[in-house]
Amino acid sequence: MKIMVGGTFSPLHDGHKKLISRSFELAGKNGHVIVGLSTDAFAGGKNHPILSYEVRKKSLDAFIRDSGYSATWNVIPLEDRYGATLDTDFDALVVSEETFPVSLEINRLRKERGRKKVDIHQITCVLADDGRWISSTRIHRGEIDDHGRMIK
Amino acid sequence: MKIMVGGTFSPLHDGHKKLISRSFELAGKNGHVIVGLSTDAFAGGKNHPILSYEVRKKSLDAFIRDSGYSATWNVIPLEDRYGATLDTDFDALVVSEETFPVSLEINRLRKERGRKKVDIHQITCVLADDGRWISSTRIHRGEIDDHGRMIK
Numbered sequence: 045m046k047i048m049v050g051g052t053f054s055p056l057h058d059g060h061k062k063l064i065s066r067s068f069e070l071a072g073k074n075g076h077v078i079v080g081l082s083t084d085a086f087a088g089g090k091n092h093p094i095l096s097y098e099v100r101k102k103s104l105d106a107f108i109r110d111s112g113y114s115a116t117w118n119v120i121p122l123e124d125r126y127g128a129t130l131d132t133d134f135d136a137l138v139v140s141e142e143t144f145p146v147s148l149e150i151n152r153l154r155k156e157r158g159r160k161k162v163d164i165h166q167i168t169c170v171l172a173d174d175g176r177w178i179s180s181t182r183i184h185r186g187e188i189d190d191h192g193r194m195i196k
Numbered sequence: 197m198k199i200m201v202g203g204t205f206s207p208l209h210d211g212h213k214k215l216i217s218r219s220f221e222l223a224g225k226n227g228h229v230i231v232g233l234s235t236d237a238f239a240g241g242k243n244h245p246i247l248s249y250e251v252r253k254k255s256l257d258a259f260i261r262d263s264g265y266s267a268t269w270n271v272i273p274l275e276d277r278y279g280a281t282l283d284t285d286f287d288a289l290v291v292s293e294e295t296f297p298v299s300l301e302i303n304r305l306r307k308e309r310g311r312k313k314v315d316i317h318q319i320t321c322v323l324a325d326d327g328r329w330i331s332s333t334r335i336h337r338g339e340i341d342d343h344g345r346m347i348k
Contacts, residue, residue: 165317166315166316168313168314
């Protein structure tokens, strides 16, 4: 299957890793994964400092390479919340609980454009040791590390 | 992964087959799929006649067996819209666009019961030749066959 997934991944934490890994599992051996990576300009609206596109791309590439999936993949710049999802032929979109509403918008907009709707795979967020979501904001605040362990 | 999916499957049409096949693909080689099959009593509320549980189970079993997936599986009776999903440990629920709202309720109820939420995989409905969804209701009305071909 051809899968699309996206994010800012600053830094790449265990929740992001679940999102990426699931995308490759869904794609299957002969599939393809397109990862949309927020540009610095698009990510600039976040409420915490963002690592540069190049740094984020490097750790994304390294994680995917080291995971050893056999599906092919490419990383493309994501300049807005929809990226290339409205005009690309693909099978399924992988999203988190947080970004699930965007997937519904994407299917609505695809339909308006006469494109077929895509399947949606929503992963539940990975929990930190305190039972709350792992998020980049919490990591930047210094509450948890990128595996969700509490920082004392 | 351990996957749950459910339905009435009367008759088992191409939309249902996509739902079942996707469940096994997601489960993976060493996974397990639990298929909840509506009991005759629960399915009795539908707006069209329903094949008996035994007949429906037979064609479900035959379809899964013939597909040759290596994940293990079992079919259990589904007596209401939630079935065993609230009290079973599993990873992901596979639903159609129609039943997606139920998956959100299931996660809400699981959380209330102190259980972890599950991932949700929503497939888009399979379209009949006329561009509208394949559905059991339309098949029972004699509009389309179970592959979505128009009946003249």
